Amino acid sequence: MTSIDSIKSLVLDLPPSCIEFCSAARDYFVVGTYFLEKREQDASVAEGEKSKDEEDKSEDVGKKPQTRTGSLILFKVEGDEIITISTTPTPYAILDLHFSPHDPSLLAVAGSTGCLQLFRFSAATTSLESLSTYQFFDPAILALSLAWHPVEANKLGVTASDGGVYIVDTAVSVEEATGTGTQILEHELEAWTLVFSHNGSAIYSGGDDASLRFSTLATSEGQEEGNDFTPVQWQDRRSHQAGVTAILPLALEDNILITGSYDDNIRILSAPLVGRKQILAEENLEGGVWRLQPLHQDTQARSYTVLASCMHAGTRIVRVQADDDKGDWSIEVLAKFEQHKSMNYGSDAQPEASGYSGPRTIVSTSFYDKLLCLWRF
Template identity: 65%
Template sequence: MTSINSIQSLILDLPPSCIEFCPVARDYFVVGTYFLEKKEQEATAEDTTENNNDEESEEVEKKPQTRTGSLILFKVEDDKAIQVSTTQTPYAILDIHFSPHDPTLLAVAGSTGCVQLFNLQSTASSASLSPLSTYQYFGPSTLVLSLAWHPTMHSILGVTTSPGQVYLVDTSLPAAEVEGTAKEILAHDLEAWTLSFSSSGTSIYSGGDDATLRFSGLPASLNSTNTTTSNEDDEQEEQEDQQYVLTWQDRRAHNAGVTAILPLPSEQDILITGSYDDNIRVLYAPLQGRKQVLAEENLEGGVWRLKMLRAEGEKSRYTVLASCMHAGARIVEVKKDEGGEWTIEVLAKFEEHKSMNYGSDVQPGSENGGEQTIISTSFYDKLLCLWRFTLP
């Protein structure tokens, strides 16, 4: 196992929560930040005695916490990440993803119940990030915790929320008309941390703080994500449409919250999952029947996010970048041997982060092997690091 040192490290202005390279302008990446403004200081006991106003004290206590953030655009040049621009946002950012259908389109999950789209415009020498529509799908007290683009329907996103629900939302609707249009697909008992579509787009997986992995087939009527029905006939049609949708949940495989889900593209019903319990797992999750953990490995920190570095489906070998919260980043190899047994091997560790490593990504363009340029971040120390690893 290799221990890796950074080539460059720098301190950001705000805590980084997520990161993604642009699929087409491959030298550019975007960092989302999350800042929780401190509550107004409570009155001292002495002041409270003087004022003796319980109603005012209750108002201060009920005042919602204010979260703000930013999108920071960087360019990788040789051995350095160079900051290009910063776009402030009136909400904290919890997740970002470029669209697989229009790789200049960036979706941003906000802390005030919104999803906002941005456009990354680039030339040979420069790039800029421009805000597009903001979609207020939920109330301002709901945090959109994660999002994913539907693999075949260009305008559809899956989103997860702090109350625990998993929804489909449609970005082709006018932004002023999206209230009440989010279609609930799954629900967790606590925060829904993550979701992933199957490669065909016909089903969805989600993970929550309730230590549960959930699955649902998706209804055929995805062309209408509006849950509002106009008459009894519409309601009956929707109920009939939902009758054949298979759903299941698994509470046994994970010992804490499920925070990352990575379906393997060439393997039937095989997932890689991450959890707060510090373990990465290979999970057999058939549509019907018992789910089974095929392999697991303790990565010494909560496995918050998983990113595929290389997928060799013909060999059943997969190399994955794991963001492991307080343990830093790991590069792991997941493979199936000739006897059908799955194994997990840690190839490398990056441990310069001194707080929560929530976001890591790899520069596109080296999927077939060779040297990988990786950016990893950590939250409380606001650290961003550039490092490299050569895939075996």
């Protein structure tokens, strides 16, 4: 296993929570930040130094919701340098962001005030333009993660702090958006993550209740034809020992998922539509596996390389491999990046240029130390 050092690092003004490169302009990436403003009564007390009595009193004073703010920071990679292009403050903290697979200049942002905001990235003017803000949920609910529907360009999946997993439609007007999300699944605690199946016919979600959940989805064609639809749903509460925080379906593998959890483990999971779910392999990555990002896949060899953001353990490069002769799966940690000294919630790899097969440029972040690092694998 290789230990990697950074080529360049920056300290940001606010804690970074998520990051993504723009596939349409591969040198640019966007970082979302999350800042929890201290209540007035906490302002003079250093974090982690309050007594239990003081904490109880803080909760009792006014019971006012805490204020969260954030920003979108646009960066450019030039060789070994990271250049800050622009910073856009937001009146909410940012918990997740993703460019659309249908229009790679369109960026969706999940906010701490129950909103989803769309931005337009222009490589020509190197700017992020605010388009629309949809207040799909009550402002007291945090939108925790989002995913674009792989087929229907206007639809997204959103998970929320109320445990709900929703489908929302940006084709509705901003004025009509409130309460228009369709709840598909429900967790008993926060719903941390979701992902669509590759053809958009189903959705997987993970929650703080340590459950992995699944539902088939109605198609637009079926709805137009007036067909009745009864979803097939299941939940798995046996495979994970803590919250489920990352889900990655493998391309061209029937019902095979890679999952991440607060219990520090990455798992390969067989998740058939009917029947018991089975752990095919697992590996302790020494930190909560918050996000999983595909780096490379060789579907013929059934080999997949994945970038894992592992909270207090930093970042890992992992290879997942099927052994057709034995019928087994294996997990191998290829490299680790441990320069981060606090929670690594966001990492992403620069999209590969056409015909390029050299080292991958990766940017990873950590929360409390506000650190952003560029490195290569």
